[in-house]
Amino acid sequence: MIEVKNLSKSFGNVEVLQDINTTFVKGKVNQIIGKSGSGKSVLAKCIVGLYVPTKGQVLYNGESFHDMDKDQKKQLRQEIGMLFQSNALFDSLTVMENVMFPLKMFATMSEREMRERALFCLKRVKIEGQGKKFPAEISGGMQKRVGIARAIAMKPKYLFVDEPNSGLDPQTSIVIDELIQEITEEYETTTIVITHDMNSVMGIADEIYFIHNKRLWWQGTRPELLKSDNQELQEFIFAGSLMRQVRKAMKSG
Template identity: 50%
Template sequence: MIEIKNLHKSFGEEKILKGIDFVFETGKTNLIIGQSGSGKSVLLKCMLGLFTPEQGTIEYDGDAYSSFNEEQKRDLRTKVGMLFQGGALFDSMTVEENVMFPLRMFTKTKKKDLKDRVHEVLERVNLNDTGQKYPAEISGGMQKRVAIARAIVNRPKYLFCDEPNSGLDPHTATVIDNLIHDLTVEYDITTVVITHDMNSLLEIGENIAFLKDGVLAWKGDKTQIFKTEDETVTDFVYSSDLFKKVRVAQQRGI
């Protein structure tokens, strides 16, 4: 569980996060949604320790990040898996080497055991025969799955995903969403997903934080978000024509 209390972050005079409180629950896919510039990425970077907040705390399973010494911070980072928007796979390494990378860096496991674990994880994300390929030789969806495999290979306690569906077709996006959800349940981890994708809300929105102008404007789950009458949320959720039509149909009882 990750608990955020009264989190503030500014860049110069500009206040980005203005006192956010939220609990990201373990075993659930926690979604952060909001328009561009609402503070989602800054919140994520604060949680990852890449930005230091001016005020407020971030607690990982009850322990405040700000109270950690350098060794504890490093230790925490070994328990974090991160899926970047573009995958952030290392171009110079094969798929297998990419997935093996966190294990090589932080464990003293024998190479054979490392390979076994890598194959196990690649099989879990349905990428059995791509181990020897380079990232440039596989599709965007496959790259995302490799990035997920790399993020979970170390059996993390916390998984962060920054717009995992960006640039993917709807079918592949659903595959990625379901994979993230299934892994969250299977590994019993705390997963935090930043997304703009309304399909992701429908698919995996078990605990949703809606940010607007640096404040938590709404929280709930996927069933609640499509029923809420809160205009700040509906303006965002029903901004696409498709969802507008769905809403009209819902209101007409179709």
């Protein structure tokens, strides 16, 4: 479980997040939604410790991340898997080497065991045949899968996913979403997904967090999302024509 308490973040005089208070649930897909530039990614980066909050704190199982010493942070980070928007795969390493990378840095297992674990992860995301290729030689969807494989290599307790569907066709987006959902259930991770893709939200979100006007504007489940009468939330989720049709269908029963 991850708790965020009174978190604010500013860059110089520009305040991006203001007094965020919430809890991210274990074994669930927690999706942070909001317009571009609303501060979703900044919130995620504060939670994983890439940014230091201006105020407030982030608690991992009750322990404040920013109060931890260097070794404790290092230990915790080995329990975190992250899929970046850009995938952040190492271009000079093959797909197999990318997945093996965290194992080589931290795991106490033989080379053969590492290879077996990496192969298992690649099989899990259904790209076991691509191990010898370099990231530049595979498609964007496959790169996402490699990113997921690398994120789960160390059997993480926390999974962060930044815009998993950006640049993907709708069909591949669904495959990646389903993979995130399956992995969350399989490893019982506290999964935090940052997205503005409503298809993804309607597909896999267990808990939804709407960031608007620097604040956590609304929080709830999928059924609550559609029923909510929050004006700003309504404007955001029904901005797309598909979602407008959903609303029309709902109103007509």
